[in-house]
Amino acid sequence: MDWFFWVIIAVIGVAIIIAGIIITVEGRRQRQLEAEAKPEIEPTDIEGPVVAPEAVVPTEPPAEPVVEPEPVVVEPTVETPEAPGSRWARLRRRLSTSNNALARALGDLLSADRIDEEVWEDFETTLITSDLGVGPTTELTEALRKELAIDGVADPARAKDVLRTELLKLVDPTLDRSLNLTPANDGDPAVVLVVGVNGTGKTTTVGKLARVLVAEGKSVVLGAADTFRAAAAEQLATWGERVGVETVRSDEGADPASVAFDAVDKGARDGVDVVIVDTAGRLHTKTGLMDELGKVKRVIEKKAPVSEVLLVLDATTGQNGMTQARIFAEVVDVTGIVLTKLDGSAKGGIVIQVQRELGVPVKLVGLGEGVDDLAPFDPEGFVHGILGE
Numbered sequence: 418m419d420w421f422f423w424v425i426i427a428v429i430g431v432a433i434i435i436a437g438i439i440i441t442v443e444g445r446r447q448r449q450l451e452a453e454a455k456p457e458i459e460p461t462d463i464e465g466p467v468v469a470p471e472a473v474v475p476t477e478p479p480a481e482p483v484v485e486p487e488p489v490v491v492e493p494t495v496e497t498p499e500a501p502g503s504r505w506a507r508l509r510r511r512l513s514t515s516n517n518a519l520a521r522a523l524g525d526l527l528s529a530d531r532i533d534e535e536v537w538e539d540f541e542t543t544l545i546t547s548d549l550g551v552g553p554t555t556e557l558t559e560a561l562r563k564e565l566a567i568d569g570v571a572d573p574a575r576a577k578d579v580l581r582t583e584l585l586k587l588v589d590p591t592l593d594r595s596l597n598l599t600p601a602n603d604g605d606p607a608v609v610l611v612v613g614v615n616g617t618g619k620t621t622t623v624g625k626l627a628r629v630l631v632a633e634g635k636s637v638v639l640g641a642a643d644t645f646r647a648a649a650a651e652q653l654a655t656w657g658e659r660v661g662v663e664t665v666r667s668d669e670g671a672d673p674a675s676v677a678f679d680a681v682d683k684g685a686r687d688g689v690d691v692v693i694v695d696t697a698g699r700l701h702t703k704t705g706l707m708d709e710l711g712k713v714k715r716v717i718e719k720k721a722p723v724s725e726v727l728l729v730l731d732a733t734t735g736q737n738g739m740t741q742a743r744i745f746a747e748v749v750d751v752t753g754i755v756l757t758k759l760d761g762s763a764k765g766g767i768v769i770q771v772q773r774e775l776g777v778p779v780k781l782v783g784l785g786e787g788v789d790d791l792a793p794f795d796p797e798g799f800v801h802g803i804l805g806e
């Protein structure tokens with residue numbers, strides 16, 4: 418039995434050794450795992466405080482308060498029209514570049530070696546073709562003949578002085594060219610009726626005039642009494658919208674007199690300063706249409722007196738414009754002329770002729786297609802302009 422005892426002791430001894438080895442190996446593995454779990458901080462050569470890695474870990478930004486977007490209101494932008502004062506200075510240059518027929522006539526006269534009868538005749542012809550009319554041409558020529566060429570040789574500077582003075586006399590700086598915008602009765606608006614043949618620039622003038630008045634601080638209502646075409650009312654309303662002015666309009670084919678009445682009525686109810694009524698272009702030879710125009714004016718006057726009747730003439734139509742002017746004046750008592758397109762191929766002399774024939778002053782001139790290319794007529798500026806000064 419002795420050997421059996423020693424076998425048992427040996428087995429127990431081997432088991433103790435194996436258990437010892439397992440415990441040692443397991444203990445090492447545990448320490449190694451713990452060491453790997455700790456981050457190693459390497460020394461760096463960056464100056465300044467060492468920032469712990471946790472500090473630079475980007476954090477979630479703080480939640481922003483939820484802001485509801487503002488509803489977008491699309492307001493039509495209202496323009497600020499150019500002040501009337503600065504317009505004439507800006508537009509005068511256009512006269513000197515386009516309407517220099519008179520200046521050219523003078524140039525020809527003065528460049529002649531000797532001023533004989535033939536030279537004077539040429540001078541007169543040029544003046545007549547510059548739409549000055551026969552009467553004013555004769556007056557101007559006589560005045561110059563008296564002053565110049567006493568010995569047949571002209572003095573250019575003196576001649577220009579004489580021409581300037583005589584032209585100014587013909588344009589007549591003494592005429593009252595202000596628009597009559599004083600209402601006849603308290604509480605009524607002033608009413609401006611705009612008339613003329615097709616395409617002379619009536620609607621454009623109404624739009625530009627509204628801008629002049631808005632620039633002067635006046636309140637305005639527009640009346641679209643051109644009911645021939647739907648586009649006419651649209652054209653006028655667009656002008657109005659740009660400066661925040663309301664347009665009274667009706668359907669195509671509506672009675673123009675009743676639209677004009679409604680516009681003046683609205684102007685009176687709203688207490689505005691001025692109502693401007695645009696009318697359809699009509700040939701002065703169409704009696705029915707001319708009668709209709711007379712009716713528009715009469716119907717407006719059931720509500721408020723018409724303060725100004727502006728006849729819009731295209732300055733490039735020359736003599737034909739004169740015939741139109743006479744007939745319109747008979748039907749609606751024209752109180753002022755608007756000469757448009759003086760920037761184009763107009764010859765300037767029409768200003769003098771139309772005033773003479775109708776006894777009505779040119780009050781406004783259109784000098785371009787730009788929205789602010791309308792100015793009160795200034796006689797001195799006009800004469801300087803056409804003499805290219």
Ligand SMILES: Nc1nc2c(ncn2[C@@H]2O[C@H](COP(=O)(O)OP(=O)(O)OP(=O)(O)O)[C@@H](O)[C@H]2O)c(=O)[nH]1
Nearest residue numbers: 615616617618619620621698757758783784785786
């Ligand atoms: N160069 C130039 N063009 C102008 C002037 N005034 C108006 N016009 C142009 O003339 C054209 C006719 O203008 P409108 O205002 O429509 O004429 P209207 O008299 O109302 O025409 P209807 O209503 O059809 O009779 C447009 O192309 C304008 O831009 C101006 O002073 N100079």
Ligand SMILES: [Mg+2]
Nearest residue numbers: 619620643649
């Ligand atoms: Mg028109």
